[in-house]
Amino acid sequence: MIKTILFDVDGVMLSEERYFDASALTVWELLYSPQYLGLKNDSFSPAPVESEIRRVRAEVFAQDDVLNFIKSRGINSNWDMVFLAFSYQLIRLLEVLKPQLGTEATNMLAGQIDRPQLAQIREWGATLAPDFNVDYAAFTADFAKGPAQKAEMLLYLNVIAEERCGVKTEMFSRNSDLWQLVQKTFQEWYLGDDRVAASIGRETMQPGKKGFLTDEIPIVPPAEMVELFRTLKEKGYTIGIGTGRPTIETHVPLNDMQILEWFDQNRVVTASHVLEAEEEYPAYAPMSKPHPFSYVKGLLGLSTPNSEVVNFALPIANGEEVLIVGDSLADFLAARSIGCKFAATLTGLSGQDARAKFEEEKADYILNDVREILSILE
Known part of the structure; x- marks a missing residue:
């Protein structure tokens, strides 16, 4: 009984819809905001209108195919989803930079990646790969090659980094500086400017986010x-x-x-x-x-x-x-x-x-x- x-x-x-919206917006910010990678192929705003949220969600998660795939592999945390989606594109960018920078680019994958490292990659990308193409749908194809489930999916990023960039690394994990940065950036989107400090101990790095907490469904x-x-x-x-x-x-x-x-x-x-x-x-x-x-x-x-x-x-x-x-x-x-x-x-x-x-x-x-x-x- x-x-x-x-x-x-x-x-x-x-x-879950607003959580998935916040996840997509976090990936979008990490890729396109000047505070992070600052890629030039999209415009970023901390206060997107609803139609822009719908566009970003559709693109970042490839009409939710990426979301469905991640959840089918046993991942339930939105923080982990964002970490997976963003880290994959980061690896692809470093792969594009490698022919011009050699070990200078791949060494980024050998240590921790936080704001200073992202700033360096942003500088390289702006001058050496200004037309870098973010391929959101490629995520599913690459991860489908392996059997990684649950927490192993985060570690599988290390395998992809070695395959694409030729460097052995253990950087991609839930204990990494990059995961912490992703987690706090997601909290900014979900909680908004007024509430985020109580959650993560600091004000938002990108003011202007109203948050989704008062817009639950x-x-x-x-x-x-x-x-x-x-x-x-x-x-x-x-x-x-x-x-x-x-x-x-x-x-x-x-x-x-x-x-x-x-x-x-x-x-x-x-x-x-x-x-x-x-x-x-x-x-x-x-x-x-x-x-x-x-x-x-x-x-x-x-x-x-x-x-x-x-x-x-x-x-x-x-x-x-x-x-x-x-x-x-x-x-x-x-x-x-x-x-x-x-x-x-x-x-x-x-x-x-x-x-x-x-x-x-x-x-x-x-x-x-x-x-x-x-x-x-x-």
């Missing part, structure tokens, strides 16, 4: 979600959250919709808690989904030390008592690692098209949306 239910947020309660009417979670709580279920969103991006919209109050506050686990655990235990990184950390932490409670969470024996003995509700393969894989039940909602990026994949993976339950969860509970 199910006693504890842990919910994902994006693709279950809130639409609920998947089902908030009043119906409130009724659902109120009913679950009244029936005695313990309900929590395991999300790839940072804390502020979880609490603000769910509070605004009066949803958060129905959850056990000791079991609302966010990407902020994951980052803290990764800093405490770097050998375990990355610990974002499909790593089971966020759901195990939700199961045990925020008051449980991370040392107990990372060393908790899996699969759990009482797996039939725990249900994870998510929309992605990453959520499914996390549930399987834990040894608990999994309910897939068909309200993520792929919509109803995801049914076949979840049927193939033998998900315990497949729901049209989160409201149907009551039909599978006793």
Whole structure:
């Protein structure tokens, strides 16, 4: 009998669309803003109108083909998505520069890349490769050559760097300076000028971003979600959250919709808690989904030390008592690692098209949306 239910947020309660928009805009900024690579083939603005957002999203993710491919390989973090998409184009640019600069260009891949290194590459690109062509669709073709899944996809960038530039490197990883830069730039887009300092400890590097946090799109009417979670709580279920969103991006919209109050506050686990655990235990990184950390932490409670969470024996003995509700393969894989039940909602990026994949993976339950969860509970 199910006693504890842990919910994902994006693709279950809130639409992922604005996250994907912010991801595309982050890649766009890193490529075209003078603050970063400053490529000349596009115009950059920190305050694009909606039609421009739609154009950028369509181009950067190749009509979402790149997004679908990344998610099909088990990547659930938008930070990782941006890191993959941008780093791939960075490697391609250094490949173009190599014939003229030799080891001066490829040495960039041997160490860490942060703002000073990007500034140098920007200078080289402006003079030696002013017509460099960003090929967004090539990402999928290159990554499809290898079997990399989940966190291995980030490391596979090192393989691509060696193939394209002839240099061995371990620079591309979640522990890199470049990943940190990407993560903070994404936060600027999602939170906007007014909120970003509270999240990343500094003001935005590129003022003018209004953020998407106040423009969230609920998947089902908030009043119906409130009724659902109120009913679950009244029936005695313990309900929590395991999300790839940072804390502020979880609490603000769910509070605004009066949803958060129905959850056990000791079991609302966010990407902020994951980052803290990764800093405490770097050998375990990355610990974002499909790593089971966020759901195990939700199961045990925020008051449980991370040392107990990372060393908790899996699969759990009482797996039939725990249900994870998510929309992605990453959520499914996390549930399987834990040894608990999994309910897939068909309200993520792929919509109803995801049914076949979840049927193939033998998900315990497949729901049209989160409201149907009551039909599978006793």
